[in-house]
Amino acid sequence: MKNFGFILVSFLFLLSCNQNSSSSKEIPPEPPKPLPQKSEPAPVQTTQAKEQATYRIPPYFENADTAVLTPVLDPQTVPQHAQYAYGLAQRNPKLLAQLPCFCYCDRFGHKSLHDCYTDDHAVHCDICLNETVEANQMESQGMTPAEIRTMIIAKYHPES
Template sequence: MHRKSNGTAGLITGVIVAALLGLAGITIYQMRASADAAAASNGLTLNPELFQGETHEAYLVAQQHPELLAQLDCYCGCEQHEGHKNLLDCFRTNHGATCATCTGEAVTAGQLYENGTPVEQIRALLSQRYAHGG
């Protein structure tokens, strides 16, 4: 009889431990999702106020339309030497401020987007203009 209660106690302990681990996993997942959402809302790019002129405008486009720049390629070659995956990545650091291609692409994309041009068409126009070093 003593063995039977130890088995039951072990089973109950195992269930409690599994439940606690599950809750911990859910909590960690929610904390990460919350942190990602906070970054998406206010920390994706450097502050445009740090820059002037066309560079300011480019960082402003990145801040106001990150979903747009995340869908666009950059044609300066930064994917090879900086590890960037899209045009938005250029404006997470000061790279966009030091690169006329990135700045030009962002400003052009922002103007087209504000005029209602679809993303697919913006992508094609940027490719035409910048893909060959333009």
């Protein structure tokens, strides 16, 4: 009887091994084929379109004395990376009022670079921060607001 049990267990073992080996020979199902992608041709910008493209200079005040300037946010209330520029804006609001801001925030109602500092806009905008630091450096070198504006436009305007 012991031999019968041993034979039965051996038979079942061989049977299960045979089933595993036969299942490994099965051909796996094919993966689903991807659906064809609709591809639209990329728009082409013609030479004529490039020649007709116009870039505008954002608004600024020619004379800051005529501008009513909203107070700049306290530099201590903004994140550390922006505190220096907010401090510059607070000390020299009339200079910034005479400069355009090339992040084109006039879309949000800003009338000059100064307006970027009346709220937290400049905190999130490297263009505003960089323009402010550069403008103050130029002023410390003796440049007038009009000269600084010319330099800022030459640097940031796409057609200059």
